[in-house]
Amino acid sequence: MHTGVAKTLVGREHHMALLSSVMEDLANGRGSVILMQGEPGIGKSALLAAGLAEAAGRGLDVRHGVCDELNQRLPLAVVQQALGDAFASGGQRGDTTADHPASDDAQGHHSARFVTGDPVTAAAEELLVLVDRLCAERPLVLALDDLQWADEATLLVWRRLCRTAAQRPLVLIGACRPVPQRSELDLLRRDVRDHAGTTLTLDRLSDAEVAELARRIAGLAAGPRLLGRLELATGNPLYVREIMDALSRAGALDESGSEAELGPAVPGRSGADPGWAEFERMSLAEAIADRLAFLTAGTRDTLRTAALLGPAFAITDLTVLLGCPAVALTAPVQEAMAAGVLEPADGHRLRFRHGLLRQALYESVPAALRIALHRDAARTLIAQGSSVERVAEVLLAATDAADGWEVDWLLDNAAALTRRAPDAATTLLAHALTHTDDHDVRTRGLLAHLASASFRAGHYEQAAHVARRVLTHRCDPEQRGRAAWILGYALLHTGEIEEAMTTAREVAAGLEPDTKWHARLHVFTGVVLHVLDRGDEAASVAAAALAVGTDLSDAMTIAYARHCLGLTRFDHQDMDGAIDHEMCGIAMTGSDPELVDLRLLMQGNLVSALLNVDRFAQAREVLADARALAERTGAPRLGMFVGHAAEVAFETGCWDDTLTELDAVFAPDYQHTHYPHLTFTAHGIAAVVAAHRDEQGAARHHLAVLKDLTDDPYSKRNLTYYFLARAMVAERSNDLPSAASALREVLDPSYDVMDARASVLPLLVRLALATDDRELADSALACVEAEEARSRLPHVVAARKWCHGLLRSDPALLSEAVDYYRGVGRLAEMAQALEDAADLLAAAGQTDRAREALNDAMLTYTTLGAVWDARRAAARLRVRGVRLGVRGARGRPRTGWEALTDTELKVAELVAGGLSNPDVAEALVLSRRTVETHVSHILAKLEVKSRRDVTGVALAHSS
Structure with a gap:
């Protein structure tokens, strides 16, 4: 056989x-x-x-x-x-x-x-x-x-x-x-x-293939009666093999002649048919059970224990569970391998040849005995110092095996298990609590761990419920403070904001004044006050907490106080103050795991403040650190940083990098449910870039997606790009009234979003003037003046000068705006202001200066790939009699080395140097996922299939 x-x-x-x-x-x-x-x-x-x-x-x-x-x-x-x-x-x-x-x-x-x-x-x-x-x-x-x-x-x-x-x-x-x-x-x-x-x-085997399989198994061609019985397998190779092996084990297979054929009936088997009629009724599971029945009792017992360890297992784990030396397993393991039950997995482990074999062994153990075996297995693994995950795996496979004996182990290891698998931790902790009562001193510890695990698993209602239970127990200030903190944040997540503040105040009132947790809960109320739009009260509470936290040298209190004060400064348009508080708060978080989320939140707020004052280089540095930390810790705030990165790249004219960032957002598995406004931002920016590059199909696609989302209850700030893209698409169709109408919405008084509209108001002024709607142009100017008076943000000031210059036909004001945009790196706005300045200069008869401004704009449009802008500018100035001194923007080639963007060239060179994606990401201070997208683009543009091919192309271009 x-x-x-x-x-x-x-x-x-x-x-x-x-x-x-x-x-x-x-x-x-x-x-x-x-x-x-x-x-x-x-x-x-x-x-x-x-x-x-x-x-x-x-x-x-x-x-x-x-x-x-x-x-x-x-x-x-x-x-x-x-x-x-x-x-x-x-x-x-x-x-x-x-x-x-x-x-x-x-x-x-x-x-x-x-x-x-x-x-x-x-x-x-x-x-x-x-x-x-x-x-x-x-x-x-x-x-x-x-x-x-x-x-x-x-x-x-x-x-x-x-x-x-x-x-x-x-x-x-x-x-x-x-x-x-x-x-x-x-x-x-x-x-x-x-x-x-x-x-x-994989399809079932044909009759001819079943015959060939039987021949290979038996070493002889199968006879007609045997083939007739093998029809019961319906072409399933495993079933064919199990039937053949069962026949062979029972001596019902005659291999003495030129064919393998069914032999005579075997005593003790029912039916007179030489091939055993019961095979006509035997299922695959029964055939497997028949295979296992021919093993010795000792081997079956060994295999049942092994089945508790999973599809593959280490011999050392099996010896520990059985309490015997490895040499004692030699015979049963060899028998199991010879019988086709086990096979080598790697140098250190064995595995069951088929999952059905392990399942049959596992289910053959009575439930009560199985529970006992799981309990023994878990205890043995604990005794030998196995990993928390390994023990938890055994316990989770049969929760009833944990009947109270495991409570002490769980108390010692719950924190580690929560860091690894919070859902598993909540299951085991909740089960352990059924074996303790309020008089058991361990109950308080189990509850504290369960509250933490539930919160980390995102089960906020459960976390709140358990944290309340902790607070009903007599516990020390550390446990009360921590439970109140978890309860407060869980309530914030479930929208019970007032109760969150009330709880924090009540617990804080029961603690010694000016102690660590008293100060922490005090500053938590400040954070909640800010959520409730009570900014002045929040600032007062945070300032007091900052003083206490500083006296106590408590990093947590100081960091949260700085965060709260930064938010209030941001609300008052004091960006320098906001930046200072957030940076000080970030410095206090260090690498404390309890402050990771706060650090990320402050870094996000810091980036927002830096973007408001156009400090793009510093924003990129903060983003690089924040994204790396968010990826490493699995923080849901990663979506916020992807959105920021796309905006930084967009505002500074790195549109290819913008689209690369957005590719990650549009990926099917990308999780940004915590930041639903990211959908608005992503599709809006993508639509604007497509409109600039005259990719009308892509622009209309993103606009269609946004149209279906505009009824969602999120800030209109996220629709700014939507309005802009709609206006650009309408202008491209030479429908200037519709273009102006699309942007008119930003003048709605309810659109109270600081500077978000400032960047589009110069375009609205130009469109209003082009359609002889002076009233609309004046309304846009009044809007940007109000924004400037409120914020004094530098790019709002530049936008106001731009609008004034258009209304007054004053190219000097536009030149001031151009100088600002050039200095901070806002390339698209710089080029558009240059275009408008060229138009005003040409209208004033200053043709040479107009041509110089137009050429400057065209060079920038070429860098951006802004094909539509270049065509519009050329057409506007041609009417004024100004001809181009440089060629207009042309699209980058779609394939070949020249098709690669600047960032893609850097990535390609590092890939050619043998670096992995994480190494490339580290070298270029990028997200690993962003690098993945770059590499995907590189392979497509170079029309190659591997990194080795990229190396070949790179070497060819470097020689």
């Missing part, structure tokens, strides 16, 4: 040829994606194993994991296990709490900490960076089997890798069943299709 998984690869020659081709391409630096689909037993795992064996034979780095239906509660665990030693040596770099161990509470247990950010998102980013670095070392094959059981975070990481696999020497191979049906898998299938991946659907 010939066994071996490779023997089942009948009818899969085409699939193996494809895998061989993919591995050859990978050896040459070209990545790709393969998704295998098919019913259980159809041969996905066997085909995957054969492909991975070939990859290993080529010297490629091969990493393999199996998703598990029984253990889906720890997100990303399967990817971490697949990466193995690479993750162990490089993992947890993104854990900002690693260098800040929690303090001990009165019971000697690690206390809960108020740490924000999404640990799952942070872990996902860490894994993506690790994959990039592995690919930079040598070509990587990353495979996951049974994707239908993968947790959502794993599928999200897999999708992101799918979309960028071609950027690096990476082959992704996933295998999944058609059921259970999951929307996340549908999205994965779409990504594979949309990014030139390959989907392999």
